[in-house]
Amino acid sequence: MSRDLVHVAVGVLRRAGEILLTRRLAGTHLAGCWEFPGGKFEPGEMPEQALARELREELGIEVVTTQSLIRHRHPYPTRDVVLHTYEVTAWQGEPLGLQGQALRWLPAERIDPADLPPADGPLLSAARLPDVYAISGDFSDQADCLRRVERLIAGGVRLLCLRCPDLDAGTYRALAAAVLARARPVGMQVLLHGAADWLTELAAELGAGRHLPARAVAAVGQRPLPPGAWCAASCHDATELAHAARIGCDFAVLSPVAVTASHPDRPALGWARFAALVEGAALPVFALGGMQPQQARAAREHGGQGVAVMRGLWDPAGG
Ligand SMILES: Nc1nc2c([nH]c(=O)n2[C@H]2C[C@H](O)[C@@H](COP(=O)(O)OP(=O)(O)OP(=O)(O)O)O2)c(=O)[nH]1
Numbered sequence: 001m002s003r004d005l006v007h008v009a010v011g012v013l014r015r016a017g018e019i020l021l022t023r024r025l026a027g028t029h030l031a032g033c034w035e036f037p038g039g040k041f042e043p044g045e046m047p048e049q050a051l052a053r054e055l056r057e058e059l060g061i062e063v064v065t066t067q068s069l070i071r072h073r074h075p076y077p078t079r080d081v082v083l084h085t086y087e088v089t090a091w092q093g094e095p096l097g098l099q100g101q102a103l104r105w106l107p108a109e110r111i112d113p114a115d116l117p118p119a120d121g122p123l124l125s126a127a128r129l130p131d132v133y134a135i136s137g138d139f140s141d142q143a144d145c146l147r148r149v150e151r152l153i154a155g156g157v158r159l160l161c162l163r164c165p166d167l168d169a170g171t172y173r174a175l176a177a178a179v180l181a182r183a184r185p186v187g188m189q190v191l192l193h194g195a196a197d198w199l200t201e202l203a204a205e206l207g208a209g210r211h212l213p214a215r216a217v218a219a220v221g222q223r224p225l226p227p228g229a230w231c232a233a234s235c236h237d238a239t240e241l242a243h244a245a246r247i248g249c250d251f252a253v254l255s256p257v258a259v260t261a262s263h264p265d266r267p268a269l270g271w272a273r274f275a276a277l278v279e280g281a282a283l284p285v286f287a288l289g290g291m292q293p294q295q296a297r298a299a300r301e302h303g304g305q306g307v308a309v310m311r312g313l314w315d316p317a318g319g
């Protein structure tokens, strides 16, 4: 039996740090849920046309500019939906509930995923994530590492993977505590990289997340952290992306998109293959491998969340 496949255009509207949610009306699929405004494509419509029409009909606004955020498919018991989500970066008019639906504006961190339709997890993660993810590289000692972290903070970076494969557990713990002490006050989120089980406890203690190397993702049947703490996965192909989504990871990094100095022998995916892999993924995906922060826009245009950058941010001068 073939299942219905429903394409839906969805808009993320932000104002003064808050995102617009609207309440689904009684008598509709998922009635009572808070959702991002939007609706089904009409025959022959392109995604952005459907979005503009839906936001005109539901909110009475005119979309001026958009940027694609994430597209993913979700199986409901009665139908599959593909949510094509766009940031509405400019619009005209004041959003109103023209169909009698309630409206509310909330900061992204205060949106409770339990209030949203079950398909919206990846969409909420994408709306909460920035488009640049910094990954730490080599440093000589703790003071040097902290100087680099402070430079990232000053440069506006708000998502950091603390990756120090050569440190023993004691040194790593002390360093992570010092990094979090600087990150917390400015709202920079830090993910602790590695496969060791004790990282889960350390993450909970410090208010950090975890970034699982590919081998650690493959070895677990469920994300090791409770919801609310970022859990990221390193992936290289469609199988790894699918597994990361299945075990409940919030986002993935996919590599190598370009050839890198650290792995010159590995064939690069290139943007076309990156886009094809992201297309099938049910979670936000950062492009990793030879990326610079300025390529975040290119990553977005290829369906990604943005870029994961190692040397380009940690070692900007290459020294
Ligand atoms: N707009 C929107 N729809 C969502 C979200 N999450 C989610 O699963 N959906 C599902 C619910 C519905 O099955 C479908 C959207 O259909 P809809 O009922 O809003 O479509 P529409 O606005 O065109 O309404 P109608 O004219 O068919 O009554 O997508 C979301 O965040 N926003």
Ligand SMILES: [Mg+2]
Binding pocket: 037, 038, 039, 040, 058
């Ligand atoms: Mg709708």
